[in-house]
Amino acid sequence: MSVPTVKLNNGTSMPILGFGQGTSLYNSECTAHTLAALKTGYTYLDMAQMYGNSQHVGAAIKQWGGKREDIYRLTKFGKDSEHDKPSDPRGALLAELKALGVEYVDTFLIHSPLMTGTTPLSETWKAMESLVEEGLTKSIGVSNFREEDLLKLKQTWKIAPVVNQIEFHPYVFHADNMRRMTTLCHDEGILIQSYGPLTPIVRASGGPIDPVIKKIAEEKKATEAQVLLRWATDYTGGIVVTTSRDETRRKEQLEALSRVEKLTDGQVEEIAEAGKGKFYRHFMKNVWDNAKP
Numbered sequence: 134m135s136v137p138t139v140k141l142n143n144g145t146s147m148p149i150l151g152f153g154q155g156t157s158l159y160n161s162e163c164t165a166h167t168l169a170a171l172k173t174g175y176t177y178l179d180m181a182q183m184y185g186n187s188q189h190v191g192a193a194i195k196q197w198g199g200k201r202e203d204i205y206r207l208t209k210f211g212k213d214s215e216h217d218k219p220s221d222p223r224g225a226l227l228a229e230l231k232a233l234g235v236e237y238v239d240t241f242l243i244h245s246p247l248m249t250g251t252t253p254l255s256e257t258w259k260a261m262e263s264l265v266e267e268g269l270t271k272s273i274g275v276s277n278f279r280e281e282d283l284l285k286l287k288q289t290w291k292i293a294p295v296v297n298q299i300e301f302h303p304y305v306f307h308a309d310n311m312r313r314m315t316t317l318c319h320d321e322g323i324l325i326q327s328y329g330p331l332t333p334i335v336r337a338s339g340g341p342i343d344p345v346i347k348k349i350a351e352e353k354k355a356t357e358a359q360v361l362l363r364w365a366t367d368y369t370g371g372i373v374v375t376t377s378r379d380e381t382r383r384k385e386q387l388e389a390l391s392r393v394e395k396l397t398d399g400q401v402e403e404i405a406e407a408g409k410g411k412f413y414r415h416f417m418k419n420v421w422d423n424a425k426p
């Protein structure tokens with residue numbers, strides 16, 4: 134099973150499915166799960182300074198033993214407790230590199246526009262750009278950025294973010310501020326990286342898409358989780374990040390992006406239309422509570 138890749142706006146490529154080290158594995162000794170995920174065929178590991186487990190991910194990669202370029206490493210800068218401290222992306226990245234035992238990562242993100250302390254976003258982004266020049270990361274991007282945050286960055290960026298990693302599923306994409314953000318990303322060539330893609334069945338079940346995804350899953354001989362993972366990539370043309378502590382589910386997730394065929398345009402629209410019947414956001418409410426409506 135091999136996961137396809139997608140081209141980013143700087144010419145590099147990223148696998149379209151990532152194995153997340155947050156949520157299920159947050160702050161945990163995740164070595165065994167990560168090693169199992171690598172053996173199953175995952176090629177992209179999604180990490181963060183805030184998850185506090187990069188050294189365990191590094192240990193898993195070491196045990197797995199493949200080539201450096203076979204595993205895509207993405208990590209993020211920012212901690213919840215840093216609100217009032219000056220931001221230091223370089224220090225954070227150096228610590229992540231040490232934990233992972235590598236000289237560079239593939240992509241480094243700002244975790245949230247509210248996690249850069251008192252430093253203006255434009256200055257933090259400048260520091261991120263210098264990390265590319267230094268060779269400590271191949272690409273830089275953002276996470277949980279609203280339209281207004283991206284517009285601030287755009288005033289001075291020399292390098293545009295490659296991705297905006299954001300909660301994205303049928304119950305959240307249709308909010309006005311989400312639509313403005315995705316339109317801007319599309320116009321600037323910034324790919325959407327969907328996290329929380331399974332939210333409609335894992336955290337907000339009993340909503341209007343339930344019968345629709347059940348029907349499409351039967352049509353495609355796939356599971357409902359696979360239909361949701363496909364929807365996130367097929368709707369955005371981007372990347373999806375999921376996770377599991379369960380081997381059967383990890384296989385199911387990989388197959389969704391490597392074996393299950395793309396949804397038809399009609400199926401993508403049918404799910405989107407049904408999703409408009411409910412709004413549910415699970416993550417980063419502090420960012421969105423203060424967003425333009």
Ligand SMILES: NC(=O)c1ccc[n+]([C@@H]2O[C@H](COP(=O)([O-])OP(=O)(O)OC[C@H]3O[C@@H](n4cnc5c(N)ncnc54)[C@H](OP(=O)(O)O)[C@@H]3O)[C@@H](O)[C@H]2O)c1
Nearest residue numbers: 153154155156157179328329330331332358374375377378
């Ligand atoms: N940038 C950010 O601010 C941010 C925020 C949130 C997440 N993320 C990233 O995205 C990754 C994935 O996020 P997520 O956990 O929200 O993804 P998700 O795909 O929406 O949910 C994964 C969760 O669903 C469960 N699950 C998986 N397959 C399932 C199935 N077939 N049926 C029922 N439950 C299933 C898993 O539990 P089991 O372990 O029990 O299978 C896991 O806890 C995180 O680990 C992190 O790397 C980033």
